[in-house]
Amino acid sequence: MTLELVDVSMDYRLHGQQKRALDGVSLTVSPGEFLCVVGASGSGKSTLLSLVAGLTTPTGGEITLDGHPITGPGPDRGLVFQTGSLYPWRTVERNVAFGLELLALDTAERGRRVDWYLAETGLAGVRRSLPRQLSGGQQQRVAIARALVCEPDVLLLDEPFGALDVQTKEDMQLLIRQIWRDTGTTVLMVTHDVEEAVFLGTRVVVLASDPGRVAAETSIPLPDDRGLATKRTLAFLNLRASIEDMVRASHRSGVTR
Amino acid sequence: MRTALADRTSDVRATWPPLPRRTRPRPTLLTIRTPISRRAATTLTVLSLAVPFTAWVVLSASGAVPATFLPSPGAVLSAGWEMARSGELAVDVWTTTRRVLEGFGLAVLVSVPLGILMGTFHAGQAAFEPLIGLLRYLPASAFIPLLIIWLGLGEPSKIAILFIGTVFFNTLMTADVVRGVPRSLIDVSYTLGARRGEVLRKVVVPHSLPGIIDAVRVNAAAAWNFVVVAELVNSTAGLGYRIVRAQRFLQTDKIFAVLVVIGVIGVMIDVALRLVRARVGRWAG
Structure with a gap:
């Protein structure tokens, strides 16, 4: 199940002005891969995911x-x-x-599948709770389980941990790594957090801002078995630093002093 | 880059006078959005009812206002009791309630689907919003003469007034509620495989239901107003009719009694709809 973006562009009109959100983005996501797309705001990360999801149609190029x-x-x-x-x-x-x-699906079949994903995401204990009774981390677990139960060819994550506190975020990173390894699902995730991208991804793509385009890509040669301690290894820190430099270099900041 | 702390001394701000500080007022009963003590709340509620009632008792007992203008609470109570005993109150209440159920019920049946249509589809909004936005400004009571010409003096014209008086507002309020369904919820439903009808049925409607009940509750009060207005003109039973009839014989005590009944029924409807709303909207907390 290969996901392929070929020369994808996205234009939109804002206050009568033509704006280009994405400019000729080409990407291939291979089966079983965990691809992280990083970029500052204005790099069209979310637009990219929305195009892959099929919620919007690109104005140029093709996604297959x-x-x-x-x-x-x-x-x-x-x-x-x-x-x-x-x-x-x-x-x-x-x-x-x-x-x-x-x-x-009959009720038993549906129940069996729901049960498995509730257990996988650690939600069995709150299965009868309403969303408002859950913490932010638990709510994101529900969103992940709800997408996964449909057995997607590719799981699209749009800054899924961006609104969580640091500790919860790390728990969720471990969880999504675990899920990825357990289920073999292909994952395409966008984030602005380089540390997160390096920790989770098998490969990282850096988007440049305004208009969004691919600036660089690099594979992450870290072992598959990653724990929070991995984030303190020299290999990790070097990767993180070099990718952060790439993000910074390709981000035209609007703020100058 | 701004130079750092080192040359603070040359900072022009050093020559500024200190910024004045305002004293913080003590919290009072009127601190914005701050809970008050249970005792204070109870006292205020009791006073808000007791003061007007006491004023009524004192004013009517003092004889400063003639009893034909302002009957005493006792007179109103006995007039009400008399109407209840003779059975005419039950007939009036039922006649009026039935008109509300029919007229407003019809309005809800039309306005809720129409509002959902307008709130969900831009086409629905484009097609209906201009006309309904205009029609709602036409006072329903001004339609009474026209409706009597069209539909005669019987039930249909009264039900039509109720319908006209409530259907447009309820449609626009429903549409507003439906427009409040978060875009992300609709998008995510499509990515989970839902089709248009399923998104409507399983996402848009359940999310809007509490808000729709709120709209119905607000407009039920309007319906209850319009029915009395409709009955003031040419009817043979109903609470509005009873008021006109009492006026003819200068029976102010009876008018007051009917007004009390109207108020009590109104509050009962409101409470009932609030309970339904609380049950349906439990998820919203």
Whole structure:
């Protein structure tokens, strides 16, 4: 299940002015890969994910999944937003079950699948809670479980831990690594946090800002078995520093003194 | 880059006078959005009811205002009791309530789907918003003569007034509520495989339901107003009719009694809808 972006551009109009959010972005996401896209704000990261999800259509270029052009959103590309996309009136288990309720599955089959993903994301204990009763980290677990239960070819993560405190964020990073290794799902994640990208990714793509375009890409030659201690190793710190330099170099800051 | 702390001495700000500080006022009963003590709250609530009632008692007992203008609470109570005993109150209440159920019920049946349509689809908004936005400014009571010409003096014209008086507001309020469904919730539903109808049924409607009930609650009060207005003109039963009839015989005590009944029923409807809202909207906390 290869995801391929070929020369993808995205223009939009803002206050009557033509703006280019993405400019000729070409990317290939291979099966089983964990690809992190980093870039400052204005680099079109979220636009990129929205295009892959099929929520918007590129004004130029083509996006294909396994050779088939993407024509709209679907459960083969599960999406997790930063915040606020849970169904507030549904309990945790019914949030997770949403995508399966749309399919011709009997209750037992649906329940079995929901149970597995609730356990995998550590939500079994709060399955009957409402979203507002959960912490920010738990809410993101629900969003991840809800996308994964549909068995997507690629899981799209749009700064999923951006609104969490540092400790919770690290827990979630370990969790998503674990899930990625357990399920073998291909993951495409955008973030502005270089440390996060290096820790999670098998490969990192740096986007330049205004308009968003690919500035650099590098594979992350860290072992598959990563713990929080990995973040203190010299190899990790060197990678992080060099990628942070790339992000900074490709970010035209609007603030000067 | 700004130079650092080193040459603070040459900082022009050193020559500025110190910035004046304002004293912080003590918290009072009127501190914005701050809870007051339970006792203070209870006292205020009791006073807000007791003061007007006492004024009524004193004013009517002092004889300063003739009883035909302002009947005493006792007279109102006995007039009400008399109407209840004779059975005419029950007939009036039921007649009026039935009109509200029919007229406002019809308005809800039309306005909720229409509002959902307008709030969900830009096409729906483009097609209906201008007309409804205009029509809601036309006072429903001004339609009474027209409706009597069109529909006659019977039930249909009264139900039509109720309908006209509430349907437009309820439509626009419903549309507003539906427009409040977060975009991300709709987007994420598509990525989970939902189709348009499923997004509408499983996302837009459940998310909007508490807000729609709120709109219905607000407009139920308007409906209750319009029905009495409709009954003031040419009817043979109902609470509005009872008021006109009492006026003819200068029975102010009866008018007051009917007003009390209208108020009590209104509060009951409000409380009932609040309970439904609390139950349906439990998830919103």
